[in-house]
Amino acid sequence: MKKKVLALTLAALMAASLTACGGSSNSNATEAPADTTAADKTEVAEGGKLVMVTNAEFPPYEFHDGDKIVGIDAEIAQAIADELGMELEIEDIAFDSIIPEIVSGKAHMGLAGMTVTDERKQNVDFSDTYAAASQKIIVKEDSEIAGPDDLEGIIVGVQLGTTGDLYVSDLEEQNTTVERYSKGFEAVQALSQGKVDAVVIDGEPAKTFVSQTAGLKILEESFTDEEYAIAVKKGNTELLDKINAALKTLKENGTLDEIVAKYITAE
Numbered sequence: 001m002k003k004k005v006l007a008l009t010l011a012a013l014m015a016a017s018l019t020a021c022g023g024s025s026n027s028n029a030t031e032a033p034a035d036t037t038a039a040d041k042t043e044v045a046e047g048g049k050l051v052m053v054t055n056a057e058f059p060p061y062e063f064h065d066g067d068k069i070v071g072i073d074a075e076i077a078q079a080i081a082d083e084l085g086m087e088l089e090i091e092d093i094a095f096d097s098i099i100p101e102i103v104s105g106k107a108h109m110g111l112a113g114m115t116v117t118d119e120r121k122q123n124v125d126f127s128d129t130y131a132a133a134s135q136k137i138i139v140k141e142d143s144e145i146a147g148p149d150d151l152e153g154i155i156v157g158v159q160l161g162t163t164g165d166l167y168v169s170d171l172e173e174q175n176t177t178v179e180r181y182s183k184g185f186e187a188v189q190a191l192s193q194g195k196v197d198a199v200v201i202d203g204e205p206a207k208t209f210v211s212q213t214a215g216l217k218i219l220e221e222s223f224t225d226e227e228y229a230i231a232v233k234k235g236n237t238e239l240l241d242k243i244n245a246a247l248k249t250l251k252e253n254g255t256l257d258e259i260v261a262k263y264i265t266a267e
């Protein structure tokens, strides 16, 4: 029941945050409205460029290794580009700019550990899902916070524009204070410095960040269960069909499992 209330609130929040993004962070928004293909750079042609947008602050899905962007999503995107005979280009942008960039046709696809939500589906189309995920709660090792029910009335750090942000924002009515950071790791650092009481973030980056920071733990109980998929421009069925066909091949021939196993060790 709680999830339904969250979902409804999410719809409103997501609509509001997308409107805000379109206006402020996307300076070309007026030249390339969402419903025209005139400025659309997302043709799908063999030998052409396949442009992926991401936010490379989300290990092990996307992160910097020297000048390179690596991780599960980067490798899946490369494998899809190989299947399509296209050349992959990765652009690293703010997480909350990913959907606006796809809507305006500046990029073919978003791979960013992006959770499928009904609200996002109003603005982009999603591929078949390629990973199961969940929002986890990180606290200090000696914290009394033991689960999702203890988030009411405390200060919670999140990454701006993520599902963690949207779900925790729903608790503002219960006197929870939400501190929004542009990078997940900054939220974790704030926790370690005692500026927030807990952080809500996806499980895999949570593991990476906690392993890099002393004195923190991840609570057993998940806040939500989610699934990741690739976002493309609404109505671009040609691209979506090709991505889904490529994903199917990568699932069937074991490439997807191999990529994941490189970055995530089974427990």
Ligand code: GLN
Pocket: 055, 058, 095, 112, 113, 114, 115, 116, 159, 161, 162, 163, 164, 202
């Ligand atoms: N899975 C979360 C979301 O889709 C967070 C993704 C991210 O921070 N890259 O909102």
